Amino acid sequence: MAELMKAVQYSSYGGGPAALQHKEIPVPAPDAKKMLVKVEAASVNPVDWKIQGGIGRPLLPAKFPHTPGTDIAGEVVKVGSEVKDFAPGDKIVAWLDTKHGGSLAEYAVASPKYSVVRPSEVSPIDGACLPVAGLTALQGLTNGGMNFDGSFSGNVLITAASGGVGTYGVQIAKIGGAHVTATCGERNIDLIKSLGADEVLDYKTPEGKKLISPSGKKYDLVLNTASAVSFADIQPQLAPKGIVFELNPTPKNLLVAAARKLSLSKQRYNVLLLAAESRNLELLVNWVKEGKLRTIIDSKYPLAKAEDAWKKSKEGHAVGKVVVTVTEE
Structure with missing residues (x-):
């Protein structure tokens, strides 16, 4: 008889948090190129509930019922015959592919291609928050010309900076040497300043709505994470x-x-779609280890309350990351 595990699934598109079901399902078996991971912590991202809502229909998810989520930290318990760089007992951070998901469960199957070793200085919760939000921020900034050798001196705008991507983006842009202007709600201004932003705009003020930099600088690079902000809003403040x-x-x-x-x-x-790479995930993990990058946690929920984490993320007011603890309390 197959070993069972606790998992959270949904069986069709739509339904939101109420459609999430707590089940006992067989522990997945990794193929020769994958590994089985005991999940310690996972994080919820907007893409997770957008897929449930049908944004990738009919390609995403791969099948129903679907165990959602892509961001995990955990311990390798079994490796496939072709896996060479990881072994049982390794602590890792991994991104699970969007099509198959699997993070909201006690065990998940991960690919070495999207996994990195998690040093002891990086907690499971910090690790589980990095993949989607951290990689997205890093990808946008590097695609925009930032290479972290001190040569970037442009002005960067990050909208809705108090979210998961934004809180990482502000810090990564400062690591890259940028002058950073960020937008957020009034209650989060001090937080975003503490992450290194040079200028912070309250998005509800006239200046914030027009994205006008207090220093008068035009923006060389913009990460637009705010759904209410359009290119037409940004263009008047964009550098040539x-x-x-x-x-x-x-x-x-x-x-x-x-x-x-x-x-x-x-x-x-450009519309940015995540292209996960382990070397970028390793860079993020090392920055956390070195104290250069910190994770802002909005809230934590046990796996038994995953629907509350789902709801919190979907409401759109989370400051930083929403975490689901599995074995990590």
Whole structure:
């Protein structure tokens, strides 16, 4: 008889937090190229509940019922015959592919391609928060010309900076040497300043709505994580060769991005889709280890209350990351 584990699943599109079901299902078996991980902690990202809502329909998820979630920290308990760089007992941070998910469970199958060793200085909770939010922020900034050798001196705007991507993005941009302007609600201004932002705009003020930098600087690079902010809002404050990375892949934004590619303007607008790489995840983990990057935790929930974590993320007001603890309390 197969060993069973606790997992959270949904069986169809839609339904939100109420559609999440607590089940006992067989522990998954990794193939020759994968490994089985005992999950210590996981984090919830907006893409998780957007997939439930049908944003990737019919390609995502791979099948129903679906165990959602992609971000984990845990311990390797079994490796496939072709896995060479990891062994049982290794503590790791991993990104699970979006199509298959699997983080909201006691065990998950991870690929070595998207996994890195987690040093003891990095807690399971910190590790579990890094993959989607940290990698997205890092990818946008590096794609925009930041290489962390001290040569980047541009002005960066990060909208909705109090979210998961934003809190990492502000810190990573400062590591890269940028001048950082960030937007957030009034209650989070001090937090975003503490993460290193040079200027913080309350998005509800006239200046905040127009994204006007207090220093008068135009933006060379923008990470737009705010769904209410459009390219039309950003463009008046964008440098002549400025580039915007849009994190909300709506049909409208995809059309705008396509149109911009056909224009003669040197101002660029790209919808950013995560392309996870272990070397980037390793960089993030090392920054946490070295104390250069910290994770802002909004709230923590046990696996038995995963629907509350789902609801908290979906409400859109989380400051930093929403965490689900599995074996890590």
